[in-house]
Each structure stands twice: as C-alpha cells, then as structure tokens.
Amino acid sequence: MHQLFDDLIGTPPETAIDTRALVRRDRRVRATRRAALTLTAVAAAGIAVAVFTSATTPAGAPPGAVASPTRDDRFELRAATRAEAEVSAGQLAAALDDAVRAAVPAATWDPGPGIRITVIDYVSPPGWHGSGTLRVAGTTGALTVMAHTWTAPGLSCATLSTPQPPKGREPTKPATPRQCADVQTPSGVPAVLLTGGPGPTQGFELRVALPADRVMTLIVTGPDDGGPPVLTTAQALLVAEHAVGRIR
C-alpha cells in the first residue's frame, strides 16, 4: 500500500516553504493586529472621554499637562501631510532606538538594526505605529510603539475608564479585565500602566503623554509561550522617558 501511495506521489517538487520566514511573518502580523486593535480602542476611548468632558467642563479651562521639552535635539511629530508624517516616523524610530540603547544597554533588536515605524492613516489625524523584536539577556519579546492623538484632559486611569454603552444597548462582549495604575517615569513624567488582558502572552502596556495632544503607547510582551516580558516596567518607563524627551 505504501508503494502504491509513493508511486502516486512520484518525486515531490522542491518546496518553497521557509519555516523561519513563515514564523517571522506570523509574528509581525499578530503584533500589528494587536496594535491596531489597541489603537482603535484607545482612539474610541479618547474620543468618548473628550466628548464627555467637553460637555461637562466650563469653557476656558486649562488643558491637561503634557511632557515638557528637555533636550536640544528634539523634533516635532508632524502629520499635516503624508510626507511630513513619514519624516516624523523616521525621527520617532531613531528616537526609540536611542531610548532603548540608553535605557537598556544590553538590549538588541532581532533582526537589527532597529525598529521600523509606519504611518497609520486610517485615523484622523494620522498616527504612527511600529513593532520590533527585542532580545535582552536571553529573553526575547516584542516592543510595539504607537503615537496618536489624545484629546482627553490629562492622562490617567480615570481618563482611560471604559465608556459605558448607551442606555438600552448592552455590550456585545464583556470588557477585558485589565488592571490600570497611575505611575511616573524616573523624572516624574506621568504615565499609565495597564497589565493583564487576554491571550497567553505576558506583557504590559505603558502610555505616556506627548506634546500636541498626543499619547505614546508602549506595549511590551514576552515570548509566545508565556514567558516574562522582555523589558521590566522600570526599563519601559526609562525607554518612554528618553523617547518622550526627544519630542516637542
């Protein structure tokens, strides 16, 4: 019977299957999908909070605090045109690469040389997104970065509260249980730390306010099999602080 089947098969042609490329592509696709979902959720929550506060805050109230500029080699995130946004994407990628090297000298990108940031133009105004695999002392995981508009007054767990569905309409699925904590970078820049959530991969999410009503989100995960995140919370806060310090 075996022989019959082998005769039927004949000589198999050369395969084009490259398992390493398949795995790399799958990781990239899943990271992008996770980031896009988060970005959409953040944008929706931000808009909902902004609408709520604009209806309840008196006119003329001061806007929320943003990170203060501290360095001379700062750049501005510009998104008026696609070309401007592309330039800002390159600057953001360089700033993040510098930030990772300064905050975690042992970290290396796999594959190098750094993180690639792309423009997200399906939201208005456009945002930026990128993801890269980091290797730190034998641990590997992904660092995903997003920068986008944040119109709510200030960034804290209170402003991140999940918007309630309209009366008479129930949510289609239960909210994902996530823990939120208001934290600060070593120099005191306020940030929000989100932990927990679906999926086997361990990780956390850090959001830091940027100038010009924007927020930067860093998502740090570990290996696919559930190992610890590739960066500690303290390291991620340091990375965020370095990166935010470059943006004016």
Add this chain to the structure above:
Amino acid sequence: MAELDDEFHAFVAGRLDRWRRGAYLMCGDWHLADDLVSEAVIRLHRHWGKVRLAGNADAYAQKVLARCWLNERRRGWRRRERVDADPPSPEYRMEDRIVDRLPLADLLRSLGPRQRAVLILRFYLDHSVEETADILGVAPGTVKSQAARALEQLRAARVTP
C-alpha cells in the same frame, strides 16, 4: 525563546517531507499541499510551547494538518472553482507497475475529503484506528467502516493493497 525556535524548526525540518506527501495525497496539488503545510506550521508554532511540553507534538501536528485540509475543503471558492492538477490518464496497462497508481488516484478523487483523509492517515501515515479517529474528530467505528469501504473499492479496481 531562541532555543525554543531552534527546536521547533528542527522538529519541522525532520517532518516536512512526510507532511508534504500526506498533504499532496489529500489534495492532489503540490501548490495547495505547500499552502496547507505552511498554514499547519504557523498554527503549530503558535502553540509550540504547550505542545512540546505535552509530549504529543507529532499527533498534534498531524491533527492540525488534517484540519487545515478539511477547512480548506469547506471554503466557498472551492465550490465555484475546481482545478484538476493531473494530466489526462494514459492507457492503463496492468503489467506496468507505475500505472497502478491511476486507479488509486481515481479512487482518492472519488472519495470525500474526510474519507480520503482516513485512507491516507491509516494506510500511508500508519496511524492506528484510534489515532486516526482522534485526528479527524470522529468515532473509531467511522474510521473502520470508511477504511473498509475504501479498500473494497481498491480491490474492485484491481489494485492490490
């Protein structure tokens, strides 16, 4: 994680040829066979951490591959477009061993996807009745009856199993 990945790639490399052959027998098209195996490799990698600890990686991989094939058959476009990758059959001569494969190919084509999978898992990939039933998610009795029916058709086509 790098060690995990290396272990995974070594595992796949050792079985890729067998998986491709099994997939080809199921679908009869090398391009589709490679697509099925690629999809199975991705799914296997997503759960590799747990699968390797459970110690049943081979059975799991085979199950994923068979499910990929059955899912592929359920896709809508298959009902609209059907491609026959094999050339027209040449004249059949009993004394020529190589043409024995033609009745087998006809038989495989005439079977439903699940029956075809039963035949291949049982008689080419050498899985037991219980393993085949587990891979396909059917009862062992179903595997036995479908395998017996397929063998009967093979004998009727004068192919000696």
